[in-house]
Amino acid sequence: MTKHPTRTAATAPPRRQRRKDARPSEIIAAAMELFAERGFGKTRLEDVARRAGVAKGTVFVYFPTKEELFRAVAQTVLASHLERLQSAAADLDRPLAEVVPLLLAQAAAVIGEGRLPAMMRLLIAESRTFPDLARVWHDEVVSKVLGLLTAAIERGQARGEIRAGDARLQAFSIMGPMLAAALFREVFRDTAPLPDLPGLASQHAQMVLHGLLGEEAP
Numbered sequence: 001m002t003k004h005p006t007r008t009a010a011t012a013p014p015r016r017q018r019r020k021d022a023r024p025s026e027i028i029a030a031a032m033e034l035f036a037e038r039g040f041g042k043t044r045l046e047d048v049a050r051r052a053g054v055a056k057g058t059v060f061v062y063f064p065t066k067e068e069l070f071r072a073v074a075q076t077v078l079a080s081h082l083e084r085l086q087s088a089a090a091d092l093d094r095p096l097a098e099v100v101p102l103l104l105a106q107a108a109a110v111i112g113e114g115r116l117p118a119m120m121r122l123l124i125a126e127s128r129t130f131p132d133l134a135r136v137w138h139d140e141v142v143s144k145v146l147g148l149l150t151a152a153i154e155r156g157q158a159r160g161e162i163r164a165g166d167a168r169l170q171a172f173s174i175m176g177p178m179l180a181a182a183l184f185r186e187v188f189r190d191t192a193p194l195p196d197l198p199g200l201a202s203q204h205a206q207m208v209l210h211g212l213l214g215e216e217a218p
Contacts, residue, residue, distance in 0.1 A: 024062045024072075026052045032073050036118035040070060040126045040133060067132055074140040077119055096156040097213065100174060101205040103149060107178045108197035117186035120179070146171050153212075162212050170212065177204050 030051035034043045045066055049056040063069035110116055119137070127134040149171040156162035162170075181195045188194070 023052075023054060023058060025076075027054065027059055027062060027069070028072050028076050031069050032076070032119075035070065035073060035122055039122060040066070040130055045069070067130075067136070070133060071136045071140065074119070074137050077116060077141065096152060096162055097209055099152050100208055100212075101202065104174070104178060104201035104205050105198065107175065108201040111178060111182040111185070112197050117182040120182055121186045124183075146175070149174060174204075174208050 027048060031043070031048045034047055034051060038047075043066070045059050045063075046056045048069065049059045052059070059069070063072060123134055123137055146168065150167045153162060153167040153170050157164060157167065177200065178197075181197060181200055184192075185194050185197075
């Protein structure tokens with residue numbers, strides 16, 4: 001009597017299926033590298049396919065245009081870091097004196113990992129030629145991060161903890177030096193001493209809080 005192998009619901013999917021499921025993330029990772037190395041305009045979808053180790057047609061299956069692929073890259077960069085930023089600003093009723101140092105420390109960690117500064121440099125170089133890139137990055141990354149901080153500031157103002165003012169502009173004031181440091185590290189990484197990101201985050205948090213907090217705040 002011939003015995004047949006037992007099949008169970010927990011049997012792992014075939015290797016081909018696992019490879020297929022991983023393809024979008026592999027394509028996005030390859031695109032992220034090439035966009036940072038060559039820029040958006042000089043990166044071709046066939047180059048992305050070659051770097052990802054897939055056929056060019058496979059890229060089109062998941063991302064019919066290069067713009068859609070860039071949106072996926074932006075979403076991936078955000079998704080990998082937004083959870084940490086959200087956790088730092090999630091409890092909007094916490095004193096801003098607690099929220100700002102946490103948020104800036106998380107920003108320092110994100111910038112130090114390298115992908116975000118590379119994308120910022122790409123946007124500065126190519127946003128005039130490809131204005132949709134800036135729109136995508138704003139919608140997928142900038143507006144969400146600024147929204148978190150602006151909401152925290154507005155709640156602090158409502159409690160009388162923070163001085164009156166345009167909350168969104170105050171959010172820019174808080175994050176501005178960290179973004180400047182990110183660009184500095186990307187542009188001058190081989191030619192100048194790089195700023196200490198955790199140190200900058202800690203020092204800037206104290207300076208910001210000194211200016212924002214009302215006289216009655218601790």
